Amino acid sequence: MKRDLEISISPELRQADELLERYGKWAQDRYQKRRCGSAEGRYIAPPTPGEAPMVPFMSDFNAMKVQHALQVxxxxxxxxxxxxYIPQxxxxxxxxxxxxxxxxxxxxxxxxxLRQFWNIYRCAT
Incomplete structure (x- = not known):
């Protein structure tokens, strides 16, 4: 994500920052592949050799733990x-x-x- 101001974050809080970044990407679209915008909306591109399935940013269970920590x-x-962190x-x-x-x-x-979130998240896990 593009930030207008970057502040100095300690290495410990950097982990919380990265975790919330991944959670925001997970919450955005669950990392689903998109289809081509055809007139019928049903076009599926032919598979290319070596095309691997997309890896999710985080599991649903981990996303729930992040969400519960954010609620506190x-x-x-x-x-x-x-x-x-969460795209809107x-x-x-x-x-x-x-x-x-x-x-x-x-x-x-x-x-x-970030400090409070990270303390809550670490205590919960």
């Missing part, structure tokens, strides 16, 4: 994490402006939310 994070941090109709900077949160508070909330 306080709302003020959870909404920042959800807007930042609006980009995260538009959500930040809607919520009238400054950039520095947004980044501090993201870091604190």
């Amino acid at each position: 994070v306080p709302m003020q941090y959870r909404r920042v994490l959800q807007a930042f 109709a609006k980009p995260h900077h538009a959500v930040r402006r809607e919520l009238r949160i400054g950039v520095t508070l947004w980044e501090r909330s993201r870091l604190e939310g």
